[in-house]
Amino acid sequence: DSGVTQTPKHLITATGQRVTLRCSPRSGDLSVYWYQQSLDQGLQFLIQYYNGEERAKGNILERFSAQQFPDLHSELNLSSLELGDSALYFCASSAARGGTGANVLTFGAGSRLTVL
Amino acid sequence: AQTVTQSQPEMSVQEAETVTLSCTYDTSENNYYLFWYKQPPSRQMILVIRQEAYKQQNATENRFSVNFQKAAKSFSLKISDSQLGDTAMYFCAFRPNSGGSNYKLTFGKGTLLTVNP
Numbered sequence: 312d313s314g315v316t317q318t319p320k321h322l323i324t325a326t327g328q329r330v331t332l333r334c335s336p337r338s339g340d341l342s343v344y345w346y347q348q349s350l351d352q353g354l355q356f357l358i359q360y361y362n363g364e365e366r367a368k369g370n371i372l373e374r375f376s377a378q379q380f381p382d383l384h385s386e387l388n389l390s391s392l393e394l395g396d397s398a399l400y401f402c403a404s405s406a407a408r409g410g411t412g413a414n415v416l417t418f419g420a421g422s423r424l425t426v427l
Numbered sequence: 428a429q430t431v432t433q434s435q436p437e438m439s440v441q442e443a444e445t446v447t448l449s450c451t452y453d454t455s456e457n458n459y460y461l462f463w464y465k466q467p468p469s470r471q472m473i474l475v476i477r478q479e480a481y482k483q484q485n486a487t488e489n490r491f492s493v494n495f496q497k498a499a500k501s502f503s504l505k506i507s508d509s510q511l512g513d514t515a516m517y518f519c520a521f522r523p524n525s526g527g528s529n530y531k532l533t534f535g536k537g538t539l540l541t542v543n544p
Contacts, residue, residue: 313471344531354518354534367531399470414460414479414522416532418472 314338315419317402323425329390332422336383336404342366343385344405344416345377349398360385392426399423429454431521433535440509441543447494448504448538450519458524461495461502462532467515475517478502480524509542516540 314337324330336343345357347370356369360379371377374392379385389396400423403416430453440446452461463475478486478495485493490510494503506513516539520532 313473353536356531356533359531369531401472403472414524415462415474415477417474418464420469420471423470 317419332387334402340404346401431535439541456523462520465515
């Protein structure tokens, strides 16, 4: 157990629908990162939050949004789903600024999304 | 922008033997971190080893070691005494040490390693 909790583990939905993926970071970690892993694109960085604020944005579609709440858990919202959104979505967390722990991302087990 | 290249999509090795996975990267940064993550069939991403670019000494973690060649921008992973449990996808990753709180990783496409009995 990495300490990063993601729910749900598996999700099957239809095109056009909306889903929410949830992530609880390791205790004490302030940063949360979302990655998408698909067969053709590999691991793609989506977005990062640090202590509730957006810090970096990657290849995140406009149909996707995320936020980090005061208790530091994060949610990734995917709307108007398309077949191509089927992927494994990872959340990772890292420690507060400074210190060697800040350099390492710890990943959750992922949420597998299947869009039919 | 940084790029990470893993030129070996698949590799195989016999149990107890040694295997080396290759990784090259491109960056204009001088200070950065490099990582190897493994992803076994369970799909969990697990940190294997990391290297700070300002350290000349190659990192070692038990059976795992790296050959870091900063000038060549090369970062290979050597697995000694390979075990069946080492079967996994291995990802090389890069992160610039630009300060602040952004520790976003850029990953390579991965190398699928199969350890045969």
